[in-house]
Amino acid sequence: MRTKVAIIGSGPSGLLLGQLLTRAGIDNIIVDRVSRDYILGRVRAGVLEWGTVGLLEQAGVAARMFAEGLPHDGYSLAFDGRDHRIDLFALTGKRVMVYGQTEVTRDLMDAREVAGAPTVYEANHVQIFDFDGAKPYVTYEKDGVTHRIDCDFIAGCDGFHGVSRKSVPEKSIKTFEKVYPFGWLGILADIPPVSHELIYANHPRGFALSSMRSETRSRYYIQCELDDKVENWSDERFFDEFRRRLPAHHAEALVVGPSFEKSIAPLRSFVAEPMRFGRLFLVGDSAHIVPPTGAKGLNLAASDVYYLFNGLQEYFAEKSEAGIDAYSERALGRVWKSVRFSWSMTTLMHRFPDTGDFGQKIQESELDYLIHSKAASTAMAENYVGLPY
Incomplete structure (x- = not known):
């Protein structure tokens, strides 16, 4: 097989890049080691920056998002038992869209199928070769047969554990990592959210987040120990703890119900530099991971796609490199700003085991300054709705 761009990974970054390339008349093939159903079964983020919304519009897959998504003009920081609203639209003129990553992925998959663009699922032993030369190629096994895809470029959209970054020699890449000393215990339940906007709660018992996927499906989190186990948390225990960390009026309004998904996620920040190696480009989680506090993971993947798509379009249309x-430089510039914001939000809203009395007073002072300073609130809002590409 021969194509212009071989894309490894059919998560939202690979699918979005493929959709943009297809609409621009640039041939591409997507290869993934897992099945379509497995990908659609993964539970992921749901807050889209307005720049991501615009990119989905450009890709021609925004209709259902605009029909079913929830535009949010603000969110609340809860501490000292009170809500303090950050008015995103008043401070920046922009808003965010709550629309689940699974739905974004489904829309992109459906559009790719309509366009007739090829995707190979359940491809075993995917490997990439000669990306440091002029003729890169990808191999994989399917139904016991080895296949080869010759291409001009390879986009590694296959996540943190994928083959793309692992194929780069260690001496050619530098990584930066911070592991946080806690995790998030999260549940999904078909119950109405406790508030129509997100609530980020800082409480002496630990952080909590009230989020949603729709007006009838809630996504709730609480800070927990890294070595905690899902089995230790019945729904009743979770909701009791979640209720304790919310302001009283939200706690009283909380509707409970059986969860259908429950998991514990560790928090980390990770960046790999550079993001280009010859004709191989790292995109999204293959190059960087952020804690979910700032809602940046999917949005950073989208901004990577923006820079890479425009570069590839320029190359094929104008023969300009x-x-x-x-x-890499453009993508990393935005990546590090988002990593900083996610780290800042995580530091601001969580209780760290080694904070001490002094550190706790600093955190409280920072929160108080943030809500009483328009400049500080604006800086937070600008980062939350998404920095320009």
């Missing part, structure tokens, strides 16, 4: 040459 300026865009692809600038990809």
Whole structure:
């Protein structure tokens, strides 16, 4: 097989890049080691920056999002038993869209199927070769047969554990990592959310987040120990603890019900530099991970796609390598700003085991300053709705 761009991974970044390339008339093939149903069964983020919304519009997959998604003009920081609203729209003129990553993925998969663009699921032993030369290629096994895809470029959209970053020699890549000393215990339940906007709660018992996927499906989290086990948490125990960490009026309004998904996620920050190696480009989680506090994971993947798509389009349309040459620097500039914001939000809203009395007073002072300073609130709002590409 021969194509212009081989895309490894059919998560939202790979599918979004593929959709944009297809609409621009640039041939591409997506290869993934797992099945379509497995991908759609994964539970992921649900807050989209307005820039991501615009990119989905450009890709022609925004209709259902606009029909079913929930535009949010603000969110609440809860501490000292009170709500303090950050008015995103008043401070920035922009808003965010609550629309689950699974739905974004489904829309992109459906659009790819309509376009007739090829995707290979359940591809075993995916490997990439000669990306440091002029003729890269990808191999995989399917139904016992080895296949080869010759291409001009390879986009590694296959996540933190994928083959793309692992194929780069260690001496050619530098990684930066911070592991946080706690995790998030999260549940999904078909119950109405406790508030129509997100609530980020800082409480002496630990952080809590009230989020949603729709007006009838809630996504709730609480900070927990890294070595905690899901089996230790019945629904009743979770809701009792979640209720304790909310302001009283939210706690009283909380509707409970059986969860259908429950998991514990560790928190980390991770960045790999650079994001280009010859004709191989790292995209999304294959290059960087952020804690979910700032709602940046999917949005950072989308901004990577923006820079890479524009560089590839320029290359194939104008024979100019300026865009692809600038990809890593442009993407990393935005990545590090988002990593900083996610770290800042995590530090601000969680209780750390080694904070001490002094550190706790600093955190409380920072929260108080944030809500009483328009400049500080604006800076937070600008980062939350998404920095410009």
